[in-house]
Each structure stands twice: as structure tokens, then as C-alpha cells.
Amino acid sequence: MALEHAILVSVAEKTASGYDLARRFDASIGHFWKASHQQIYKVLGRMESDKWVESHLVAQDNRPDKKVYSITQEGRDELHRWSSQPSPIEPLRSELAVKLRGIGFGDQEAILADVHVRRAAHAAQLEFYEASAAKHYPDPASLEDDELGAYLVLRAGILAERHGITWCDEILQAFGSDR
Amino acid sequence: MALEHAILVSVAEKTASGYDLARRFDASIGHFWKASHQQIYKVLGRMESDKWVESHLVAQDNRPDKKVYSITQEGRDELHRWSSQPSPIEPLRSELAVKLRGIGFGDQEAILADVHVRRAAHAAQLEFYEASAAKHYPDPASLEDDELGAYLVLRAGILAERHGITWCDEILQAFGSDR
DNA sequence: ACCGCCTATGCATCTAGTTGCACAGCAAGG
DNA sequence: CCTTGCTGTGCAACTAGATGCATAGGCGGT
Numbered sequence: 001m002a003l004e005h006a007i008l009v010s011v012a013e014k015t016a017s018g019y020d021l022a023r024r025f026d027a028s029i030g031h032f033w034k035a036s037h038q039q040i041y042k043v044l045g046r047m048e049s050d051k052w053v054e055s056h057l058v059a060q061d062n063r064p065d066k067k068v069y070s071i072t073q074e075g076r077d078e079l080h081r082w083s084s085q086p087s088p089i090e091p092l093r094s095e096l097a098v099k100l101r102g103i104g105f106g107d108q109e110a111i112l113a114d115v116h117v118r119r120a121a122h123a124a125q126l127e128f129y130e131a132s133a134a135k136h137y138p139d140p141a142s143l144e145d146d147e148l149g150a151y152l153v154l155r156a157g158i159l160a161e162r163h164g165i166t167w168c169d170e171i172l173q174a175f176g177s178d179r
Numbered sequence: 180m181a182l183e184h185a186i187l188v189s190v191a192e193k194t195a196s197g198y199d200l201a202r203r204f205d206a207s208i209g210h211f212w213k214a215s216h217q218q219i220y221k222v223l224g225r226m227e228s229d230k231w232v233e234s235h236l237v238a239q240d241n242r243p244d245k246k247v248y249s250i251t252q253e254g255r256d257e258l259h260r261w262s263s264q265p266s267p268i269e270p271l272r273s274e275l276a277v278k279l280r281g282i283g284f285g286d287q288e289a290i291l292a293d294v295h296v297r298r299a300a301h302a303a304q305l306e307f308y309e310a311s312a313a314k315h316y317p318d319p320a321s322l323e324d325d326e327l328g329a330y331l332v333l334r335a336g337i338l339a340e341r342h343g344i345t346w347c348d349e350i351l352q353a354f355g356s357d358r
Numbered sequence: 359a360c361c362g363c364c365t366a367t368g369c370a371t372c373t374a375g376t377t378g379c380a381c382a383g384c385a386a387g388g
Numbered sequence: 389c390c391t392t393g394c395t396g397t398g399c400a401a402c403t404a405g406a407t408g409c410a411t412a413g414g415c416g417g418t
């Protein structure tokens with residue numbers, strides 16, 4: 001269960017409310033670990049009872065109060081303990097693969113149309129990641145260790161999208177739909 | 180929810196018991212859609228009440244009876260209907276990415292050791308997939324459409340493992356641990 | 359004046375999937 | 389003889405996550 005730890009990393013970088021975290025998950029961490037705001041609030045509650053984080057209420061003008069969370073020493077210890085354990089390799093899960101496997105029983109045209117859409121989505125995401133890399137990490141060779149982590153995560157995104165595009169192209173080419 | 184459909188494809192290819200399916204999932208489909216035998220039995224039960232499959236008991240010598248499932252017309256219709264819908268792009272989920280993102284708060288040495296292990300696992304899996312491709316699909320250019328599907332799924336596996344290896348290498352190189 | 363969107367927090371319900379356990383007979387190896 | 393492993397089917401309990409709903413004030417546009 002890594003959502004706790006993803007939140008812990010995010011809160012360790014900078015204190016945040018549940019709402020802030022939900023937005024960060026939409027914008028950055030969420031590219032490789034999705035979470036809805038409902039889930040974030042639920043997990044934050046559990047993390048607070050476990051003493052990994054603590055919160056204080058902050059009143060604001062013209063907007064609702066917010067509960068700002070910060071990491072505790074116990075939270076830091078937990079992060080360190082967790083990072084020293086090996087992480088399981090996430091199994092692949094591809095509905096498209098299942099469809100391809102059974103393409104003889106299905107609707108070939110619809111599947112290939114879907115592959116076209118998927119290719120475009122991968123291409124758009126790749127463009128986004130590459131723009132992000134060019135903007136934030138123009139000179140990767142000179143990064144500090146902690147920035148390096150974030151950069152390598154972005155690299156994973158770039159590699160994954162390229163992999164997705166390559167696969168789509170192979171599929172379309174194999175079925176002669178690459179026009 | 181694609182497990183139903185993964186099972187449906189497998190049963191459409193060849194009738195099977197729950198046990199057979201569990202083994203197929205271990206050996207082939209399971210490389211891109213994991214399922215435990217408990218889950219398979221549960222889903223088979225639901226599929227039977229939905230009339231997507233039907234079963235009959237087969238007595239055997241020196242081993243327990245088994246319940247052999249076959250696909251119904253309704254099951255075939257459902258497969259076709261399902262394949263004509265677009266499939267959602269599966270979000271990435273990488274615990275290692277979370278660790279890298281927070282490597283400044285964690286145990287760098289342990290994380291890199293884990294990356295070494297992971298690289299080896301990807302390499303072994305790649306070797307397995309490539310051997311499988313060489314054995315079953317020596318001449319990909321001349322495949323029929325239905326074999327093409329299975330071949331392209333294997334290609335996805337190969338591409339994914341290569342992608343995994345590339346990422347591991349980038350990480351190790353970036354942290355100077357590539358020796 | 360009303361509509362929709364943003365900030366902000368959360369509960370309730372449902373589903374998919376994991377983990378642990380149970381039963382039962384046969385075969386093979388030490 | 390005993391243990392381990394294979395064939396075969398399943399239930400029960402739990403957890404993570406998705407989905408839908410609720411509340412509430414302010415802000416900007418038509």
C-alpha cells in the first residue's frame with residue numbers, strides 16, 4: 001500500500017491540506033500514482049491516528065478553513081523504513097492486450113480504432129512530459145541527488161509513453177491499419 | 180472489469196475448468212492480467228448465473244471430478260459487445276517511482292540495491308518472452324489475424340521489459356551505481 | 359437573480375482483489 | 389511411513405479503491 005507513502009513524500013516536501021494534496025496528485029505525483037480526493041482524506045485521517053502526520057486548522061479570508069498537515073518524526077522514520085524495503089514489481093494490466101488476444105472473437109475494426117485513439121493519447125502525454133523535462137531539467141547531468149529522483153520519475157513517464165506508442169504502431173502496422 | 184472477459188476469451192478458445200484457467204493465467208494470459216484461483220472460481224460462478232458460460236461435471240480416474248465450462252452464445256455476444264467499446268488506458272502505478280521521488284527522505288543505498296534486483300528480474304522475463312517468441316512465432320510476417328493478436332501481446336511484454344531495463348539503467352547510471 | 363465553478367472537507371456504499379483457510383485423494387521421493 | 393506436491397473446488401474475512409452524494413460560502417459571468 002503506497003498511497004500513504006506517496007502522501008508522506010509529498011507532505012515531507014511541503015506541508016499541505018487534503019485539497020492541496022489532491023491537486024498535487026492531479027498535477028505531478030498523480031501521473032504515476034492516482035488518488036481521488038475522497039481517498040486522500042480517508043488516508044490522511046488514518047495517517048494522523050498513526051501519528052505519521054499532524055494537522056492544525058488554518059482560518060482563511062473568504063474561503064473555508066483548511067487543515068494543514070505536516071510530517072512528524074515518526075512519519076520520517078516510517079518513510080525511511082519503507083524505502084529500505086524492496087518494492088514489488090507491479091504486474092502489467094492491459095485490457096487492450098486481452099482484446100487483442102481475443103481479436104478473433106471480437107470487433108477488429110473497433111479495436112483498431114481504439115488503438116488509434118490510444119496512440120494519440122500517448123503522443124499527447126509524451127509531448128507534455130518532454131515539455132516538462134525541457135522546462136524543469138534543461139541540464140540533467142548537473143542535478144543534485146534529490147532533484148535527480150523527480151527527474152528520473154519523469155524519465156519513466158517519457159519511456160512509458162514511447163513504449164505505448166511503439167506498441168500501438170506495431171499493432172496498426174500488423175493489421176495494415178497504419179494509414 | 181476485464182477479468183470476466185479475459186476468462187471469456189480463454190474459454191472461447193478452449194473449454195476449461197477453473198483449475199485449467201488458473202494454470203493458463205499463470206502461464207500466458209496472466210503475464211498481463213493476474214488472477215488467483217479463488218477469484219477465478221468466484222467470477223466463473225457469476226458468469227454462469229449471467230449465462231455467459233455453462234458447465235458440466237466430468238468424472239475422472241484417480242483425480243477429483245472437474246467442472247468444465249464452455250462459452251454460450253450470450254457469452255460470445257458479450258465478448259463482441261465488450262470488444263467494440265474503447266478500453267480505458269491503465270494508469271501507471273509505480274511504487275519505485277514514489278521512492279525515487281522521495282529518495283532524499285529515504286535509504287538511497289537500499290533503493291539502488293532494489294533497482295539492481297528489479298533490473299535482473301526484467302532481464303529474466305525478457306529472455307523468457309524472447310525465447311517464447313522465437314519458438315512460437317519464428318515468422319511473424321506470415322501470421323493469421325487471430326495468431327497475430329497473441330503475438331502482439333507477447334510483443335507488448337517484450338517492449339515493456341525492455342522499457343523496464345532501460346529505466347533501471349538510467350537510474351543506476353544517474354546515481355553512479357552502474358558497476 | 360441565477361448558473362456554474364472554485365475552495366474545502368468528508369461520509370456511505372459498492373466492487374475488485376488479496377489472504378487465509380478447508381477438504382480430499384493420489385503420486386513420488388526420501 | 390511420512391512429507392511434499394499436484395489436482396480440484398470453494399468459503400470467509402478483509403482491504404484498497406471507485407463512485408456517488410452532501411455541505412457551504414465566495415466569485416465571475418449572462
